[in-house]
Amino acid sequence: MSKNNINIQKFRSFFPILKTKINNYPLVYFDNAATAQVPYQVIEAMNDYYAHYKSNVGRGIYTFAERTTAEYERARLEIAKFIGVDPQNIVFTSGATDSINLVAKSWAAYNLQRSDEIIISAVEHHSNFLPWQELASKLNLTLKIIPVTKQGNVDLDQFKAQLTSKTKLVAIVHSSNVVGGTNDVRLITQLAHQVGAAVLVDACQSIAHQKIDVEIIGSDFLVFSGHKLFGPTGIGVLYAKSERINQMRPTEFGGGMVFSVNFKNSEYRSFPKGFEAGTPNIAGAIGLAAAVKFIEREIDFKMLAEYETMLVNRMIQGLLKIPGIQLISFNPIHEQSAHAHLVTFVSNAYHAHDIAAYLDQYGIAVRAGHHCVQLYHQQCNINASVRCSFSGYNTIEEVDFVLEKLQTFLQTK
Numbered sequence: 451m452s453k454n455n456i457n458i459q460k461f462r463s464f465f466p467i468l469k470t471k472i473n474n475y476p477l478v479y480f481d482n483a484a485t486a487q488v489p490y491q492v493i494e495a496m497n498d499y500y501a502h503y504k505s506n507v508g509r510g511i512y513t514f515a516e517r518t519t520a521e522y523e524r525a526r527l528e529i530a531k532f533i534g535v536d537p538q539n540i541v542f543t544s545g546a547t548d549s550i551n552l553v554a555k556s557w558a559a560y561n562l563q564r565s566d567e568i569i570i571s572a573v574e575h576h577s578n579f580l581p582w583q584e585l586a587s588k589l590n591l592t593l594k595i596i597p598v599t600k601q602g603n604v605d606l607d608q609f610k611a612q613l614t615s616k617t618k619l620v621a622i623v624h625s626s627n628v629v630g631g632t633n634d635v636r637l638i639t640q641l642a643h644q645v646g647a648a649v650l651v652d653a654c655q656s657i658a659h660q661k662i663d664v665e666i667i668g669s670d671f672l673v674f675s676g677h678k679l680f681g682p683t684g685i686g687v688l689y690a691k692s693e694r695i696n697q698m699r700p701t702e703f704g705g706g707m708v709f710s711v712n713f714k715n716s717e718y719r720s721f722p723k724g725f726e727a728g729t730p731n732i733a734g735a736i737g738l739a740a741a742v743k744f745i746e747r748e749i750d751f752k753m754l755a756e757y758e759t760m761l762v763n764r765m766i767q768g769l770l771k772i773p774g775i776q777l778i779s780f781n782p783i784h785e786q787s788a789h790a791h792l793v794t795f796v797s798n799a800y801h802a803h804d805i806a807a808y809l810d811q812y813g814i815a816v817r818a819g820h821h822c823v824q825l826y827h828q829q830c831n832i833n834a835s836v837r838c839s840f841s842g843y844n845t846i847e848e849v850d851f852v853l854e855k856l857q858t859f860l861q862t863k
């Protein structure tokens with residue numbers, strides 16, 4: 451997946467884990483929506499920190515510590531540039547879940563009042579549902595859930611019908627981790643802004659598959675996790691627009707977030723530092739910056755999208771030849787210029803867990819369960835599905851191998 455042509459073997463060679471054998475079979479990693487693998491560039495950047503300059507940030511004045519602070523802030527700069535925002539508008543968190551909870555605790559809890567409304571969609575990950583359900587019950591807010599179309603996108607007519615002057619927040623997934631599809635978050639933001647509502651975009655699933663430009667989307671908040679972007683676990687990002695930053699209050703208190711401490715009252719630092727209390731995940735930030743640099747050097751998002759969609763189409767065509775398969779994710783073949791990176795399905799012959807366990811015997815890693823989206827599974831009257839999610843290092847041969855194993859297993863019943 452180079453800048454100018456697709457060289458899958460070269461792209462694969464960046465990821466050491468892909469050489470792993472599972473049960474004597476080469477690993478086929480189809481669980482990229484849960485977490486993507488890391489290239490050696492990320493591993494080396496983190497090793498370099500641990501082996502050569504590990505120290506804390508913003509504290510010491512010795513050479514090492516100054517280097518660490520500089521690398522940590524350079525990471526913020528690189529990651530901010532990657533999504534088209536000012537580094538002063540992003541806070542490092544432990545992941546998207548942490549970022550969304552931070553918005554709930556430090557913005558929504560102070561700016562929403564009884565009978566205000568929050569709108570989410572019917573395919574939200576638990577991380578973008580539970581914080582709002584909790585807050586709604588605490589503050590007596592109304593939580594409205596907008597159904598999605600067959601493509602997994604927010605039903606825009608229903609959305610428009612539900613928007614009112616009481617809507618204070620629209621928290622919406624950019625691309626669903628179960629149904630796929632991509633919401634027009636720019637349009638959703640424009641509509642929400644017409645009634646004065648803030649918009650939070652959960653970019654967890656889109657960030658590694660398409661170019662994200664927050665300036666173009668225009669949302670008030672945007673969140674994602676580093677580990678889905680070829681980066682390490684334990685690091686995530688919260689972007690907040692300046693006017694929303696002014697409405698936020700720190701909710702975690704401790705070292706690093708304070709200017710001056712007094713017995714009567716203390717003075718806190720502004721965003722982002724005031725929202726990063728304690729020692730941050732320094733190695734994680736450095737690793738995520740290395741992942742972003744890797745993407746900028748090695749990935750053309752347009753080519754990646756075409757390639758992943760081709761894998762999805764091939765997988766779907768094969769699956770639909772197997773009796774008893776029902777597709778849960780959207781089928782990009784029915785939509786022009788649609789982009790997809792995952793296929794979710796159920797079989798009427800075997801439970802999703804049995805299918806995943808069978809495939810595991812052949813070194814194939816797929817996800818089985820509700821993928822932290824129980825509400826949508828309930829609406830589909832199923833309790834679990836199988837998900838194959840792709841990245842640029844997956845191959846046509848892997849798709850065919852998985853289909854062959856599925857055909858053998860599912861047709862034997």
Ligand SMILES: Cc1ncc(COP(=O)(O)O)c(C=O)c1O
Pocket residue numbers: 483484544545546547548575577578623625626627652654655675822
């Ligand atoms: C759409 C979406 N939102 C939020 C999350 C939560 O991410 P994390 O567990 O890294 O905080 C995920 C993870 O699967 C996701 O797919």
